[in-house]
Amino acid sequence: MMTMEVSALTTVAFWAASALTLGLAVVVVTQRDVFRAAIALAGSFMGVGILYFILSAEFVGVVQILVYVGAISVLMAFAVMFIKDIAAGSRPSQGRLVGVVVAVLAFSALAFTAYNTEWSSMDDITDPIAVAALTEGYTERTIDGEIQVLGQGVAPDAGFDIENDGVFVDSTSAIGVSLVREYMLAFELIGLLLVAALIGGLMLMREPPEGNEPESETGGASV
Amino acid sequence: MTIENALLVSAALFAIGAYGVVSRRSLITVIMSLELMFNGVVIAAVAFSRFTPAAALLSGDPVTAEAIRSALTGHVFAIFVTAVAAGEAALAFALVFAMYRATESVEITDAAEMKN
Numbered sequence: 081m082m083t084m085e086v087s088a089l090t091t092v093a094f095w096a097a098s099a100l101t102l103g104l105a106v107v108v109v110t111q112r113d114v115f116r117a118a119i120a121l122a123g124s125f126m127g128v129g130i131l132y133f134i135l136s137a138e139f140v141g142v143v144q145i146l147v148y149v150g151a152i153s154v155l156m157a158f159a160v161m162f163i164k165d166i167a168a169g170s171r172p173s174q175g176r177l178v179g180v181v182v183a184v185l186a187f188s189a190l191a192f193t194a195y196n197t198e199w200s201s202m203d204d205i206t207d208p209i210a211v212a213a214l215t216e217g218y219t220e221r222t223i224d225g226e227i228q229v230l231g232q233g234v235a236p237d238a239g240f241d242i243e244n245d246g247v248f249v250d251s252t253s254a255i256g257v258s259l260v261r262e263y264m265l266a267f268e269l270i271g272l273l274l275v276a277a278l279i280g281g282l283m284l285m286r287e288p289p290e291g292n293e294p295e296s297e298t299g300g301a302s303v
Numbered sequence: 304m305t306i307e308n309a310l311l312v313s314a315a316l317f318a319i320g321a322y323g324v325v326s327r328r329s330l331i332t333v334i335m336s337l338e339l340m341f342n343g344v345v346i347a348a349v350a351f352s353r354f355t356p357a358a359a360l361l362s363g364d365p366v367t368a369e370a371i372r373s374a375l376t377g378h379v380f381a382i383f384v385t386a387v388a389a390g391e392a393a394l395a396f397a398l399v400f401a402m403y404r405a406t407e408s409v410e411i412t413d414a415a416e417m418k419n
Contacts, residue, residue: 086304086305090304091304095304098312101312102315102316102319105316105319105339108332108335109322109323109326109327109332109336114329114331117332121335121339124339128316128346131346131349132346132349132381135346135349135353137349137352137353137377137381139378139382140349140378140381140385143381143382144345147388148342148385152388152389152392155392155393155396159331159396159399159400162400162403163331163403163409171328175325175326179321179322179326180322180326182318182321183319183322186318186321187318190314190317191314193310194306194307194310194311199306199307199354200356201355202354207360207363207366209366210360210366213366214360214371251375257368257372258372258375258376258379259382261372262369262372263379266383273386273387273390276390277391277393277394278393280394280397281396281397282397285397285400285401
């Protein structure tokens, strides 16, 4: 299947983004200055976002940049500025040797599995409609109540880039449909989880009142 | 760029994060390392979505919209993990501030006073 082949330029971009991500991640875990670590973390998140774009997950890439680079990094910067004696820096603990052992073991186990598994390939898909839908995007057409999938030839002039390495040229709308059909319950539960996190965060952050009644606080947090 | 390469990067990011979680003393750096581990996991999910075919597309049945969308399960998983990580980060920092208010410190060793 020709459209699934990866161009040399994509490979170079992939390794460049990986080097950026992993290099800055090493800075995060070794840097003593916590503020510099926070900046490196933002850069590392950005590298991961670029990786998502290279892996043709455009929507996930945009979410990554919005949520991680835009929100979580700012939260980190706030945290660093709130803590007074942060100038003392982030000292390594006695667990350093344990950390190296854990990291090496985790990495070698995962890498061993990745290289010793017979992964099925995208080339195993033989259905031409499926191939066209995955590489060029797909269109649905409802005929007599039946949803029919149209791949190739539906909108050949609508600006589809067939040479794109993507699995989905337009994955965003398909993800949107997935979220409210197959994953409806999980989608609603995530909303509930975020509200619970919001209320829990407010409860923990609240200045304790003079009387200091922890019972009423835990009661409120379990909403 | 193959699935092995992408999983290698994912494993490396996860391992770097694991090292940071175990070896740092400041709670803030530990949370940063946790976020790195989350990112490593999500890279693996997106890589599976990109390089391996969805089972519904290999069955030989006529292609349905559900089968096509099932090729995007990894992306949906990535979005859910991102949402959970965002909630976790907010709560984790609230806990850090609560600890800072109680002990004037954000070092993990100072949190050991709950022992005994």
